[in-house]
Amino acid sequence: MGVASFLTTSDGEQVGNPRHLAASAGKLATAQRDLARKKRGSKRRRKAIARVAALHSKVRRQRLDGAHKAANALIRGYDMIVHEDLRIANMTKRPAQKPDGEGGFLPNRAAAKAGLNKSILDASWGVFLTVLAHKAESAGRELIAVNPAHTSRTCARCGHCAKENRLTQAEFACTACGHAAHADVNAAKNILRAGLALRRAAEAA
Template sequence: MAQQALSRKKRGSKRRRKAVARVAALHAKVRRQRLDGAHKAALTLVAAYDVIVHEDLRIANMTRSASGTIEQPGRNVAAKSGLNRGILDAGWGVFLTVIAHKAESAGRELIAVNPANTSRTCARCGHCAKENRSGQAEFWCVACGHAAHADVNAAVNILRAGLALRDAAEAA
């Protein structure tokens, strides 16, 4: 609403300056709320777990614009812009920065795992195939028949990969 009101104000006017200040204040409030949520969630995780494993996501790459040119835009450009907005609104980068600082200060271990194929690999037999993901939430292994929620299956794979990285680092 505030941005909509701002867009209707005449450039250079006193009322526009007031509207700009109002929009800036609202954005600052959202930023503080996001940071507060990140601090609370990170504190909960750091207090509960000695080892925290996460996917090493490239957020900047994930939020790039849809491929294509102005003359011939890529497919689903509007859907991609909505996805980008959702990714950036979630504040993953801020959360990972906050949890890294909290884990270091508390003496906890934070491990970043390569996200490649974590959601396509079966947590039971290790078979990796695109066909294992029939939908957004369903995981069904075509090799062994293991069925699970896709996020749970991926979380098991991420944890195993993180513990393997930790064991390899300790052995070296």
């Protein structure tokens, strides 16, 4: 799962992130400004509230539709699907301010983190994973969730793990064996490998 690409498979296929909320941000901002100018209790304010609610409802429908389409594609294409066991609530927490030692606080990363949080929530990973789980159960597909720790830093070819392996958001180059790949594809292969290991362990138990 990602923000730049909504999801990437170990086969190298990528599904783009539609960013539904971002696409409607202009209309929402206009509608919310219009709402703020309306007198409380007035008929015009009620209409303005309805316009804002309708825009949010449209975004929710678009997210759900996208989740169903992406999940259907995976269900049709694979008998076993492995995904990251993401703790989305923890990932979108506001960062705590750190004291600067002089009675104040260091520059807050909250603004940058807020942008990332909004992108994560806009991607609706939680909605997608819920839809995927239901569809996998109905279709008899095996669904495995794995710990995502270090999957983006580990070389899918030799297993070397280092933060230096991840050059950029999209580039992966192993400092040990020289293996180069798209970073998300490399991570997806590691996630698949972890899922297969869990499956073997369960079968052996």
